Amino acid sequence: MKKYLKILKKCPLFAEIEDDSLLRMLTCLGAKVEEFDKKYTILAEGYPATYIGIVLSGSVQIVQVDYDGNRSILSELSAPDVFAEAFACAEVRALPVSVIANEPSQIMLIDCNHILHTCENNCGFHQQLIFNLMKDLATKTILFHQRIEVTSKRTTREKLLTYLSMQAKKANSHSFEIPFDRQELADYLEVDRSGLSAEIGKLKKEGVLDSQKNRFVLY
């Protein structure tokens, strides 16, 4: 396990846990590392969700089969991202998604029951782990909530302005960078990319904002 320490320490799930405690804990949790070739299925739709996954190297896709049989890629993750934690914690009977290796990848799998039900050893770091997992879920909830707040606006302009003011508020400044390129921003806002570009252009002309690449200024 030692060789994965460097990447595991970057994972928010293991924040505030010392190296040796982490190693001991992983053993205690029965964490296992598996290697998957490209296109191999790591977790399969329909199976019970018990495992939490952590990408150690390579990348994975979260894939869903549509009601009319179309496969769609919900997201793509790389190290040290965590996946399936919500499904595992909610104890869903059947995973609604599959997780597929996007390239040869090393994946750590931990049975969520081992996390949630602390062992008799009662290691103090287990507490911290639960705390970290909780924080991860809570943060996701908040981010989703924010996104819905943005996308529930009805026009591209409103969505954009709502999003940008949130970012300005967060940065505590009129000038700030966003973590998206145009296509990604359009996907986030759930609008058409070209329409988004057009709207940004309009707002510039009107003097409402200015932008160059990812940097925006809101007047």
Place this chain on the structure above:
Amino acid sequence: MKKYLKILKKCPLFAEIEDDSLLRMLTCLGAKVEEFDKKYTILAEGYPATYIGIVLSGSVQIVQVDYDGNRSILSELSAPDVFAEAFACAEVRALPVSVIANEPSQIMLIDCNHILHTCENNCGFHQQLIFNLMKDLATKTILFHQRIEVTSKRTTREKLLTYLSMQAKKANSHSFEIPFDRQELADYLEVDRSGLSAEIGKLKKEGVLDSQKNRFVLY
């Protein structure tokens, strides 16, 4: 506290916890019950999020002040709903919303730190409480995820069909009821109500589905 037992037992946060254990635990957690008159602020935007709230009676609104000063109501909760748990667990510095009493209400407030950091007594039910809280957050994450999956479709028709097939899958039947009236469904799908009604009409004519009130049949 005893008089609140009946309502608290309905709250998923306290699932699988026996009455007397629950009462002892509430004391241990420093849970307090406060009464708020209509329009009084229970939790104020901008303050640190440390408390988890539970509606015991009455109802509350989750309110947000827009970037241009407009107040908007994000949701309305009644007993035995839980609020602010995500903010508290994520330890956000400033609440992005306010919680206002919508009528005279009794609210239980619990400092989230007391939940997350188990006491030295190490009561077994505290474990269960953490577990329940985790499940609550995980479930919310999943529900938000689903909603985004639905609303990310671009047309009313696609949104509606995506949502309905999810419900059919969940009910494991072509015929099922949804928990929304038309306006609520439109809000959930983020579309115009009248447009939604029109689309349902079209789909009926095309023989894709049938509906009366909340009951839908998908062919």
Place this chain on the structure above:
DNA sequence: TCCTTTTTGTTGAAAATTCAACAGACTTTC
């Protein structure tokens, strides 16, 4: 540096949504 690839902005036409207004069906209240 040059060439290739990706990203971004622009456009106009087609399609879809929103908006406002109204009428009928259904509920609730007194």
Place this chain on the structure above:
DNA sequence: GAAAGTCTGTTGAATTTTCAACAAAAAGGA
């Protein structure tokens, strides 16, 4: 049981978005 209020479906016009196609700009590679 009548009246008031709410919910739903329908319509047409105005607005907005999407879509496809292209050109300019930026980024990356050889």
